[in-house]
Amino acid sequence: MKERKNVWGNAGCELPDGKLCNVCCVLAEVELVGESPKPAFSPCQYLGENGEGCVIHKGLRSKMCSDWHCSSVGTNFSREIISGALALGSVTDDEARNALENLMGDMESSSLVEEKMAGIKAEASRLFNRINKTI
Ligand code: SF4
Ligand code: SF4
Numbered sequence: 848m849k850e851r852k853n854v855w856g857n858a859g860c861e862l863p864d865g866k867l868c869n870v871c872c873v874l875a876e877v878e879l880v881g882e883s884p885k886p887a888f889s890p891c892q893y894l895g896e897n898g899e900g901c902v903i904h905k906g907l908r909s910k911m912c913s914d915w916h917c918s919s920v921g922t923n924f925s926r927e928i929i930s931g932a933l934a935l936g937s938v939t940d941d942e943a944r945n946a947l948e949n950l951m952g953d954m955e956s957s958s959l960v961e962e963k964m965a966g967i968k969a970e971a972s973r974l975f976n977r978i979n980k981t982i
Pocket of ligand 2: 871872879893894900901902908912
């Protein structure tokens with residue numbers, strides 16, 4: 848089966864620097880098996896320390912966790928993932944801009960990319976405050 852490319856253009860959950868992304872495990876409300884859902888804008892309790900990713904054995908994750916991947920979400924949520932990664936300090940501005948350019952395609956003008964990038968950075972600032980209220 849062909850490997851799905853994530854928001855960063857990489858396989859699986861790899862960030863541009865090769866580390867694990869984990870952004871959706873912070874931003875999204877997520878169903879957990881036998882527990883209340885993980886709230887949105889809050890790091891999942893099952894994220895390991897030092898960026899090691901989910902520590903639950905794959906077979907014990909909820910269907911939502913097993914099935915979901917950012918390769919199949921729309922543009923708006925992809926942009927939120929980029930904002931979330933900036934808010935979490937997981938990517939640099941240049942890495943965020945590259946992901947945005949890939950999302951928008953080659954036909955878009957550089958001024959439109961910069962306009963969208965400004966929106967992504969403003970959203971990252973809002974998300975930073977929201978996430979840090981819950982930590
Ligand atoms: S947003 Fe989620 S599915 Fe996409 S690369 Fe990041 S951790 Fe993986
Ligand atoms: S259970 Fe694992 S995959 Fe699911 S949200 Fe938590 S850390 Fe992410």
